Amino acid sequence: MTDTRYIDAIAGRGIPLRGHDIDTDRIIPARFLKCVSFEGLETHAFEDDRKQLAERGQTHPFSDSRYAGARILVVNGNFGCGSSREHAPQALQRWGIRAVVGESFSEIFFGNSVALGMPCLTVSAHDAEALLSAIEANPLVEVSLSVSAQSVEVNGRKYQASIPAGAREAFTAGTWDATGLLLDDFDEVRNVAKSLPYVSGF
Amino acid sequence: MRMTLLQKVWDHHAVRTLPTGQTQLFIGLHLIHEVTSPQAFDMLRSRGSKVAFPDRTFATVDHIVPTLNQRRPFLDVLAEEMMSALEKNCREFGIPLYDITSANQGIVHVIGPELGLTQPGMTIACGDSHTSTHGAFGAIAFGIGTSQVRDVLASQCLAMEPLKVRRITVNGSLRPGVYAKDVILDIIRRLGVKGGAGYAYEYGGDTFDRMTMEERMTVCNMSIEGAARVGYVNPDDTTFRYVEGRPFAPKGADFARAREWWQSLASDPDAAYDDLVRMDAAAIEPTVTWGINPGQSVGITEKLPSPADVGAEDRASVAEALEFMSFRGGMPIAGTKIDVAFIGSCTNGRISDLREAARLVKGHTVARHVKALVVPGSQSVRKIAEQEGLDRVFTAAGFEWRGAGCSMCLAMNPDQLEGRQICASSSNRNFKGRQGSPTGRTLLMSPAMVAAAALAGEVVDVRKMLEREEVHA
Numbered sequence: 204m205t206d207t208r209y210i211d212a213i214a215g216r217g218i219p220l221r222g223h224d225i226d227t228d229r230i231i232p233a234r235f236l237k238c239v240s241f242e243g244l245e246t247h248a249f250e251d252d253r254k255q256l257a258e259r260g261q262t263h264p265f266s267d268s269r270y271a272g273a274r275i276l277v278v279n280g281n282f283g284c285g286s287s288r289e290h291a292p293q294a295l296q297r298w299g300i301r302a303v304v305g306e307s308f309s310e311i312f313f314g315n316s317v318a319l320g321m322p323c324l325t326v327s328a329h330d331a332e333a334l335l336s337a338i339e340a341n342p343l344v345e346v347s348l349s350v351s352a353q354s355v356e357v358n359g360r361k362y363q364a365s366i367p368a369g370a371r372e373a374f375t376a377g378t379w380d381a382t383g384l385l386l387d388d389f390d391e392v393r394n395v396a397k398s399l400p401y402v403s404g405f
Numbered sequence: 406m407r408m409t410l411l412q413k414v415w416d417h418h419a420v421r422t423l424p425t426g427q428t429q430l431f432i433g434l435h436l437i438h439e440v441t442s443p444q445a446f447d448m449l450r451s452r453g454s455k456v457a458f459p460d461r462t463f464a465t466v467d468h469i470v471p472t473l474n475q476r477r478p479f480l481d482v483l484a485e486e487m488m489s490a491l492e493k494n495c496r497e498f499g500i501p502l503y504d505i506t507s508a509n510q511g512i513v514h515v516i517g518p519e520l521g522l523t524q525p526g527m528t529i530a531c532g533d534s535h536t537s538t539h540g541a542f543g544a545i546a547f548g549i550g551t552s553q554v555r556d557v558l559a560s561q562c563l564a565m566e567p568l569k570v571r572r573i574t575v576n577g578s579l580r581p582g583v584y585a586k587d588v589i590l591d592i593i594r595r596l597g598v599k600g601g602a603g604y605a606y607e608y609g610g611d612t613f614d615r616m617t618m619e620e621r622m623t624v625c626n627m628s629i630e631g632a633a634r635v636g637y638v639n640p641d642d643t644t645f646r647y648v649e650g651r652p653f654a655p656k657g658a659d660f661a662r663a664r665e666w667w668q669s670l671a672s673d674p675d676a677a678y679d680d681l682v683r684m685d686a687a688a689i690e691p692t693v694t695w696g697i698n699p700g701q702s703v704g705i706t707e708k709l710p711s712p713a714d715v716g717a718e719d720r721a722s723v724a725e726a727l728e729f730m731s732f733r734g735g736m737p738i739a740g741t742k743i744d745v746a747f748i749g750s751c752t753n754g755r756i757s758d759l760r761e762a763a764r765l766v767k768g769h770t771v772a773r774h775v776k777a778l779v780v781p782g783s784q785s786v787r788k789i790a791e792q793e794g795l796d797r798v799f800t801a802a803g804f805e806w807r808g809a810g811c812s813m814c815l816a817m818n819p820d821q822l823e824g825r826q827i828c829a830s831s832s833n834r835n836f837k838g839r840q841g842s843p844t845g846r847t848l849l850m851s852p853a854m855v856a857a858a859a860l861a862g863e864v865v866d867v868r869k870m871l872e873r874e875e876v877h878a
Contacts, residue, residue, distance in 0.1 A: 229836065233816060236440050237487065239444070281632065286834075288440075289550030290551075307599060307602060311629075328718075372424070384424070384425075389457075392431060392457070404659070
């Protein structure tokens with residue numbers, strides 16, 4: 204069995220979600236945050252967007268059976284902007300998403316995704332369009348990505364991707380759940396606390 | 406020296422460089438609330454971890470708090486469950502909690518400053534994106550998710566990537582009827598909703614120098630709407646005067662020493678920035694959002710853009726926003742009929758916001774078709790307002806006067822839009838569905854503009870109302 208802490212190569216079918224500035228209120232509307240656990244959030248991912256499109260006779264990718272079971276979400280720019288709610292990446296991960304590829308991500312969404320072991324890779328606008336189109340043309344196509352090589356591959360074509368070095372290292376070294384790392388040198392944490400006048404006294 | 410406040414505060418709090426290359430950053434103040442913390446405590450429990458520094462975390466309830474009937478148990482069983490979970494967690498881990506019965510309860514970003522918990526030079530984290538508010542004090546403050554709340558509880562630290570600093574200099578006097586809210590809406594409009602990614606925003610220049618702390622908080626609060634996770638103003642005499650005498654502020658000789666330390670943390674005059682932006686305060690109009698993100702705004706005298714007016718990259722977003730709002734490009738924002746007026750939130754729910762709104766409302770009546778409510782940002786704000794008689798000014802005009810909480814900013818309590826209602830709102834987000842109805846519509850503006858819209862029943866230029874008041878005076 205592979206150790207699930209180490210995250211690098213991820214492959215599977217893709218799900219395309221077009222549009223810039225898709226905020227976390229749209230990923231998971233606030234009324235579903237009334238909970239004390241993250242269980243079951245996946246059933247509400249994009250709930251309002253899905254319903255509104257359905258009313259107009261259109262199908263949201265997260266309602267589209269062709270994308271059921273997809274593992275790699277492809278988006279445009281500033282994905283996950285807005286609220287810091289971890290419920291958003293939790294809902295996506297619990298839905299089955301293992302990695303997100305897009306033009307750019309909100310920093311808080313990105314950080315939350317790292318903490319969940321769900322890498323977000325950035326590609327150019329041009330390449331995001333190519334990936335979205337490739338998946339829309341053939342929902343069964345396999346998308347594969349490598350965190351360490353910073354690349355995404357579809358239909359035998361490799362696209363250059365990027366992920367900041369710290370997050371990249373956290374995934375490949377298996378330290379994306381940071382608590383252990385942050386407690387490794389607790390004496391030094393105590394020393395810093397002591398050195399701060401507002402902690403130790405002015 | 407050539408250092409920014411961000412670099413200085415960062416260096417003081419850096420524990421070590423992690424094997425990942427990230428910085429382990431000590432968090433000086435951790436604020437928690439009922440929505441993003443219960444799962445974090447469960448994670449601690451399942452790992453058998455303790456809270457490392459229970460005296461550096463403070464809790465309150467704000468997001469789900471009903472503003473009408475606050476009797477326990479809450480009528481909403483899910484809200485009651487969240488409230489009980491927070492009470493249990495705080496008890497078990499020894500964390501102070503300002504609950505619904507406390508005179509100190511309120512929106513986490515309102516009570517931190519009120520209590521003097523928020524101080525210059527701190528690193529501050531909270532499971533809420535509007536934590537950037539506390540940057541108004543010259544703190545480095547930012548929002549985090551629940552797993553990071555767990556990390557802070559367990560270690561009082563976070564693994565952080567470095568931030569660049571963009572200095573936004575605004576000089577000049579704001580015209581009457583133009584407020585801090587208009588300044589930040591204008592900044593976001595110009596720099597874009599993703600313009601701040603990777604940056605901390607440092608707000609400087611004589612416009613910010615003259616602002617009160619409450620005005621600076623309004624500006625820093627919405628930094629995140631421009632994608633800047635951190636926004637700050639360098640601490641100065643205005644900051645120190647605000648902090649002095651508050652319950653958690655240093656006292657006596659300690660305060661003098663604290664003041665010296667705080668002063669030393671301000672950016673050096675010759676500090677090097679990664680980017681510089683300059684703006685003219687006199688050019689800013691009362692600003693109103695017309696779309697579905699806080700960057701989609703116009704001055705009150707301007708007309709809405711059409712997809713054809715904008716660059717190729719923004720065309721689809723503008724078209725989507727106009728369609729959702731049922732607006733047309735080329736129409737003026739003034740004259741847009743509203744159904745609901747909401748004054749409150751961590752952006753504009755402080756006493757100065759309520760005073761300015763009440764000044765406009767006094768002696769007038771809310772338009773018959775408008776539901777108008779005022780939700781103070783904290784119990785303390787509510788109390789001061791009542792002592793000043795502001796509650797009676799509002800209720801006499803037809804506003805509802807409520808208990809303290811986040812309320813209709815994100816509508817996790819019973820205060821929600823219905824159907825396609827349009828709300829003139831002093832809050833911070835106009836995302837689709839944000840105010841509780843999936844198809845509801847939000848127009849963000851200053852509290853004075855919300856008050857003016859409530860009276861007129863439609864979006865109006867508050868400056869005209871202020872001119873009339875002066876004639877009458």
